[in-house]
Amino acid sequence: MHRTRVRVAEEALDANTTIAQANRADFDRESVAVVNLMSAPGAGKTSLLEAVFREGMGDTRPGVLEGDVQGSLDADRLAHFHVPVTQLNTDGGFGGECHLDANMVRTALPEVGLDEIDLLIIENVGNLVCPAEFRVGEDAKAMVCSVAEGEDKPLKYPLMFRTCELVVVNKIDLLPHLDYDLDALLANIESVNPGAEVIQTSARTGEGVTGFRDWLVGVGERARAVA
């Protein structure tokens, strides 16, 4: 009895991996680099992307796959920048899921237009737990962490911080108004993910946005260098 149940769980895991690999093959065929961008609700993923698109991405043609439980508020914001945006709601066929998985992303791919973009930014559902557990075929995982959330988050949600190669520390314009120990945050990130890249930004003032933009533009090149 127990054995059967374990086997079912393994099949479910394999299904996600299999579908992530199929997504990956499609991305490779169209030479599209893919970033899985995650954060807690309200950390500023969409505001940062607005700031990046305002600066422009040079020769890189971006597209966004916008994951939300409901609605299209963020997609509507990003569409102003004439970037192709596809909305993926998890409450329709997916039962209000708190994360994107490979199959949800695959379901949306026909709408994305991979042949028209070089970089697909997947804005995941705002959540520091489950999105970190599902590969979707991405080249890189990145997360945004707002200084308003406190310094302890890497210790409370270690898998999320460990699984990302970049941590964007956002809303640094608020630092003078918070009792916040930035060094403690950096030490906490280092303790769960030694060597993780950290970029400090303010989507509001534009500080650090160029660094994040350059990181995004470089995802494809770095992936090819590793392969």
Next chain:
Amino acid sequence: MHRTRVRVAEEALDANTTIAQANRADFDRESVAVVNLMSAPGAGKTSLLEAVFREGMGDTRPGVLEGDVQGSLDADRLAHFHVPVTQLNTDGGFGGECHLDANMVRTALPEVGLDEIDLLIIENVGNLVCPAEFRVGEDAKAMVCSVAEGEDKPLKYPLMFRTCELVVVNKIDLLPHLDYDLDALLANIESVNPGAEVIQTSARTGEGVTGFRDWLVGVGERARAVA
């Protein structure tokens, strides 16, 4: 085939309801009022409870059940106030769950000491999606929403805002430093949960904390009035 799978899903739902009712019976037997307190990561649940315990709760003897994926940072903070705190980690036997359900709460109850408290505050895992879906036997659900998260959260996570009878709008000391439309937030809350109670607080300055404290103290009385 499909029918079998649907039936299994219904049994799973029923299990949570059944166990929530068993929790409820235990709470009633010991005359303990119970609040399920939820929020996104870093909205300030623990800081607000610290502020409440600093003010004191009069004759009401509080206890806290602290839900986290990993670690006991928040429990350690609250234990300073000589309030009985029980840590419940979801990564042990529960596989890193992003929420508390009735069974997890039930597992922790023997440690809580219901006979020594009048009010049990269950601090749920920081997440605006799944915690709203699971009753745990509580009298009331409340949530904390930080103004640093943006005004759009009720529209993006409607189930969470709809399921709570109280929304605590926290970190209002930051309002002068944010491009934030408080009226828009209040309208968004009203649109998904008409008549929801809203209390504005700053755990940092203490503003509004007395109102939240009084609401917590009144949970048991309001529940008895309804019953």
